[in-house]
Amino acid sequence: GAVVSQHPSWVICKSGTSVKIECRSLDFQATTMFWYRQFPKQSLMLMATSNEGSKATYEQGVEKDKFLINHASLTLSTLTVTSAHPEDSSFYICSAGQVVGRETQYFGPGTRLLVL
Amino acid sequence: KNEVEQSPQNLTAQEGEFITINCSYSVGISALHWLQQHPGGGIVSLFMLSSGKKKHGRLIATINIQEKHSSLHITASHPRDSAVYICAVRKLIFGTGTRLQVFP
Numbered sequence: 001g002a003v004v005s006q007h008p009s010w011v012i013c014k015s016g017t018s019v020k021i022e023c024r025s026l027d028f029q030a031t032t033m034f035w036y037r038q039f040p041k042q043s044l045m046l047m048a049t050s051n052e053g054s055k056a057t058y059e060q061g062v063e064k065d066k067f068l069i070n071h072a073s074l075t076l077s078t079l080t081v082t083s084a085h086p087e088d089s090s091f092y093i094c095s096a097g098q099v100v101g102r103e104t105q106y107f108g109p110g111t112r113l114l115v116l
Numbered sequence: 117k118n119e120v121e122q123s124p125q126n127l128t129a130q131e132g133e134f135i136t137i138n139c140s141y142s143v144g145i146s147a148l149h150w151l152q153q154h155p156g157g158g159i160v161s162l163f164m165l166s167s168g169k170k171k172h173g174r175l176i177a178t179i180n181i182q183e184k185h186s187s188l189h190i191t192a193s194h195p196r197d198s199a200v201y202i203c204a205v206r207k208l209i210f211g212t213g214t215r216l217q218v219f220p
Contacts, residue, residue, distance in 0.1 A: 107151070
């Protein structure tokens with residue numbers, strides 16, 4: 001099946017720093033990528049939808065200035081957590097869809113972020 | 117009330133048992149996903165279905181669009197099936213997950 005990778009798989013950073021997470025579709029071109037966040041013992045929550053070459057669509061309650069999403073190519077989307085704080089510590093997962101509107105998604109392995 | 121409800125929330129089984137996990141949703145959908153999340157966090161998409169039934173190995177997923185209900189069945193369960201099973205709709209709205217533990 002299709003493969004989506006994320007880098008890094010885990011990161012520890014100091015409060016106030018920015019962290020960039022990469023999501024790559026390795027064997028297909030992803031017109032749409034999704035970013036999710038999962039807190040311990042909770043379900044995944046969609047943060048934003050990014051389409052290649054256009055601005056991301058953020059879900060209600062997600063600060064677009066804090067969570068910067070760039071989808072510069074059909075195989076790469078990045079999520080930057082700016083000025084990270086301990087409450088941003090979470091598990092961040094991306095998924096990639098192959099065709100806009102087609103609800104087939106391939107999930108990345110996730111990035112565990114710990115902000116000290 | 118959540119738009120996607122799963123039951124049971126936790127499930128334990130003995131190896132070899134037949135397992136059913138249920139998902140009910142209240143929104144209109146074009147497709148429903150069943151996902152498997154392992155303890156390390158990685159997520160695998162098991163099924164995407166919009167009608168009827170799909171089978172992959174020991175896993176079977178069914179959906180009834182009129183009743184807004186889907187089920188995931190695991191036949192001859194094995195300890196390696198232990199994971200959190202999540203149903204999701206739309207873009208996606210996730211159920212809270214069902215934690216399954218299968219003991220040998």
